[in-house]
Amino acid sequence: MPQTVRGVIARSKGAEVEVVDIVVPDPGPGEAVVRVEACGVCHTDLHYREGGINDEFPFLLGHEAAGTVEAVGEGVRDVAPGDFVILNWRAVCGQCRACAKGRPWYCFATHNATQKMTLAEGDPMAGTELSPALGIGAFIEKTLVAAGQCTKVDREASAAAAGLLGCGVMAGFGAAVNTGGVSRGDSVAVIGCGGVGDAAVAGAALAGATTVIAVDVDDRKLEGARRFGATHTVNSRETDPVEAIRELTGGHGADVVIEAVGRPETYRQAFYARDLAGTVVLVGVPTPEMEITLPLLDVFGRGGALRSSWYGDCLPSRDFPMLIDLYRQGRFDLDGFVSETIGLEEVEQAFDKMHGGEVLRSVVVLDQKKEQV
Template identity: 80%
Template sequence: MSQQVRGVIARGKGEPVQVETIVVPDPGPGEAVVKVQACGVCHTDLHYREGGINDDFPFLLGHEAAGVVESVGEGVEDVAPGDFVILNWRAVCGQCRSCRRGRPQYCFATHNAKQKMTLLDGTELSPALGIGAFAEKTLVAAGQCTKVDPAASPAAAGLLGCGVMAGLGAAINTGGVGRGDTVAVIGCGGVGNAAVVGARLAGAAKIIAVDIDPRKLVTARGLGATHTVDSSSGDPVEEIRALTGGNGADVVIEAVGRPETYRQAFYARDLAGTVVLVGVPTPEMTLELPLLDVFGRGGALKSSWYGDCLPSRDFPMLIDLYLQGRLDLDAFVTETIALDDVEQAFARMHDGDVLRSVVVF
């Protein structure tokens, strides 16, 4: 029997979000209903509200979440009612060419729930990243539920569902940061600071955090950056070079998603170094680089989508590190808020004084 719960809806481009009653159907084959315990307010949700992803309004926002499986549909074997799970937007299919080549972290056909959640009048909702977790309960594909140790705080664990995983993975998975490497991170919001943490976990010897906001640089220091660069008052490329013996960093992670900062990342890397783009650009942005410089500098230019993570592999491992005290996920939770406070959290995001606001149910 379907259920009625409260959820945060974006009805039109740029319009303030509203908390409305939504209808969550019983799970069908391969689906699960999850009682959401916490959901982070991610910049991607704001992109949805602003029409920056697509125009499939109305959206049910929220995707960076953890909760407890309430019920499952036919054929679901990997999770069961009562399991504590992190929701993910990479439920691998197992059948596409990437999965068959042993690269499921690049799956081209990830699963979402086939049924739609709706408003009371029957209007179908588009769940953000196939999840829609700014709601008391949500319907997802069972493969979007990754079982982890229930001792973890839901507010902290849910952040692995998107932003923290994106940054950690950009350093560890995509960038391949290793022991003794020098790493620069340009843009120290939630994703960039997670990249700082990832570089530290991987054993980087020097981690240079770059931002125009001194508050974010203070946070980056607390999370493991060994050096900081305020790019509002100097050339970050020259400063990164000065901190690396004139060579540039082995890995430069661009966590802003702008052509200007990408060019900085490109020229701030060492010869044969790696640039990782994890910041999300907007559709109209273009990039121009001298092709001879691309050729002459060697190395690798990579994009990191979801930190190139495999949730079934990475989430349980990172939660274990969290419970051992080796990964401070709690440091990313700036504030906990109620469901009705999401619009205000978007405003705080613009002000730049939060890593994450987290809705707690």
């Protein structure tokens, strides 16, 4: 039978989020109901609330989540009730032209649950279908997703930490390792040291980069980047970051520069801070109106590659278990990304802390006792 649970919605553009009752249907073919244990508060959720993604309100927010499969629909084979899973927003189809070419991380036909969760009786908009953030909607006690959005992993990792692989940490780590191809002895610069940038720093260090330069305007964030493996830091409010990166790399520029901000001015810095034949990776998400102009001769003359990283070019079935194994071995500090654990009622305050640069990640924990990480 359908269940009524509590969840966090953005009812209209710019309005403060609300905790309301939501109806979750039984899973249909290819679907799963997951009891959410923890979900990170990502900047993308704020974009949804502010109408920066689309205008399909009301939104059910939350997408960086881990939890336990409670029920599955007909035809589901890869996960079963009781499995501990991380949710992902790119459930690959296995049939599109990217999948057919053996590059499923570029799947062009990713899918979500067919059925919709709705506002419960008693709400002024009762029966209204909700738009789940990134097809997940995990600021909720239980959520309905496509079974392909569930990746089974070892439960040894705390849900608060493991869930962050569902978006920001995977995006940053993958930008360095998958998209940027960082390898032993490389020099790497990361511009923007929030959760995604710090994950890129950690990925570069783990891949064997010998010089890892963190760039930000906030000394607190730069200090945090050192904990994840940065060998040098540059406050770009005080120092020209392009010149600083060149100076730290023998006058050449970095082999790989990862732009984790998503702004024209920082992308330009990344472009000119790389070595000849180096790689720029854009993983920061720009807004629709942003544009950039570069001299075409410089694009040609500097060679190398200008790449965009979609979700860290990850394949969840491959990358999530691998990163959890690295965590279990003590080689990847997932716990370090969790600044605080909060309840559903504290999501709006978490957005304020995010704006103020006070946290790396606030994580909503949905059981009676908050996890200690």
